[in-house]
Amino acid sequence: MSTTTTTTAGGVKVVKPTVSSHIHDYWGRVRGGDLGSLPAVLGLIILCLIFGVARDTFFSSLNFANLFSQGAQYVFIAMGLVFVLLLGEIDLSAGFASGVCGAIMAILLTNHDWPWYGAIPAAMVTGIVIGFVLGFLVAKFGIPSFVVTLAAFLAFQGILLKLLGGGKNISINDTFVLKLANGNLSVAISWILTIIAIVGYAAAQLNQVRSRAARNLVTDPIGIVAMRIAGLAIVLLVATALLTQERSINPVLNSVKGVPIVAPIIAVFLVIWTFILSRTTYGRHVYAVGGNTEAARRAGIPVDRIRISVFVIGSFMASVGGILAVSRANSVDPNTGGSNILLYSVGAAVIGGTSLFGGKGKAINAVIGGAVITVIDNGMGLMGYSSGTKYIVTGLILLIAASVDALARRRAASTGNR
Structure with a gap:
């Protein structure tokens, strides 16, 4: 049984799932056939x-x-x-x-x-x-x-x-x-776009939580949102770090590094x-x-x-x-x-x-x-x-x-x- 906590916002009771209940519900959907991209x-x-x-x-x-x-x-x-x-x-x-x-x-x-x-x-x-x-x-x-x-x-x-x-x-x-x-993009632009992507994704996720909360709708636990943001940040940062390394056989004649366009x-x-x-x-x-x-x-x-x-x-x-x-x-x-x-x-x-x-x-x-x-x-x-x-x-x-x-x-x- 999934557990949730309830609060009152403006006189309206709102159910707020916890991280554990969210994971439990997700696993229930997977077992029910909703596999998505898993x-x-x-x-x-x-x-x-x-x-x-x-x-x-x-x-x-x-x-x-x-x-x-x-x-x-x-x-x-x-x-x-x-x-x-x-x-x-x-x-x-x-x-x-x-x-x-x-x-x-x-x-x-x-x-x-x-x-x-x-x-x-x-x-x-x-x-x-x-x-x-x-x-x-x-x-x-x-x-x-x-x-x-x-x-x-x-x-x-x-x-x-x-x-x-x-x-x-x-x-x-x-x-x-x-x-x-x-x-390839330059190394500087590669890192700038990576940071913009992470910040933009974080802003979109947090704005969605704020928007749904303002309408007294069920929102994802902030812990789950934080994990999504952290997961994307890790993937993008590691990928950018790898792609901004020198990968030319002869970098003196032709330097090749940066995220592919x-x-x-x-x-x-x-x-x-x-x-x-x-x-x-x-x-x-x-x-x-x-x-x-x-x-x-x-x-x-x-x-x-x-x-x-x-x-x-x-x-x-x-x-x-x-x-x-x-x-x-x-x-x-x-x-x-x-x-x-x-x-x-x-x-x-x-x-x-x-x-x-x-x-x-x-x-x-x-x-x-x-x-x-x-x-x-x-x-x-x-x-x-x-x-x-x-x-x-x-x-x-x-x-x-x-x-x-x-x-x-x-x-x-x-x-x-x-």
Whole structure:
């Protein structure tokens, strides 16, 4: 039995959970099937320990920095797919959509001498248009998203080939674009942004407690809030300390240190989408439609608009992933966005804790799942395993994640915690 203390605020009795009762209630939700990202976090820790023991270089500052650029495309596409999956839909075209958007940017930069501040928005607008068309076909024509996006998956491969003249490789030399996935912040700015992130998170957490307390709502124990803040602070401080170390083979000729630029980009999008899903009416509508479409429609929620919007967000984030992929490769070719990009991106969202059945998921799931996918790919590469072995292991982990999701839903249904 969880224990709480009660106080009186303005004549209204308010229940204030203690740290122990909060932990007890959380454990009860986990046992009831509400696992969230817990399996992915535990899996990530175990994988890091395994690879760290097997290869000393895994925990090196150079390899740690490489993980960000290596997994950026998966993470950004997965963030968009979270919105699509929340409605129980799927987008099989996200990988090649990112390739098409990346190609648009590269062509405008190289062949038409556009500046980066024109080419990048053009690529993003392309993603938005793609998402609107896909969403419109699904919402207004009632075509299953699997069919629509499978058709788009095939069509975008052809469009990419047409854009690249049948298979050419277009290189880019815009320094701003190249730095997005390959550049680093200065040591000073790295530490400044880290401190700002910690202070900002602490302020947001404490403000939430104050706001809920002012409305006589149940708040999380201050001890739990303090542990969250301390946990994030430790992670960010340790990561920044590692990333600000010199990691160049020849620092005299070329010093390389500082947080990769792609890291704060991921953080900004994570904050934006987390805020939208958790603090806005739109976010509540997305969860409502994903949980029960008919009930949402009867409640007056514009279901069709919500459906179109999630595909727009999905393809927009695919465009961001495409931009980062082109930046990392310094070029675009017919394979950009192809190969295992889509499968890894869907896997990142699902492994991170987003349900394939709709109604359950967060933006952070894409980041955690993307980290798992990237660590597997990176760690097994350091250990010398073939691509075939990496695919098998990643597939097994994805299957385990989907099985955990299905079992958790069954458990939640049996305990009434849906």
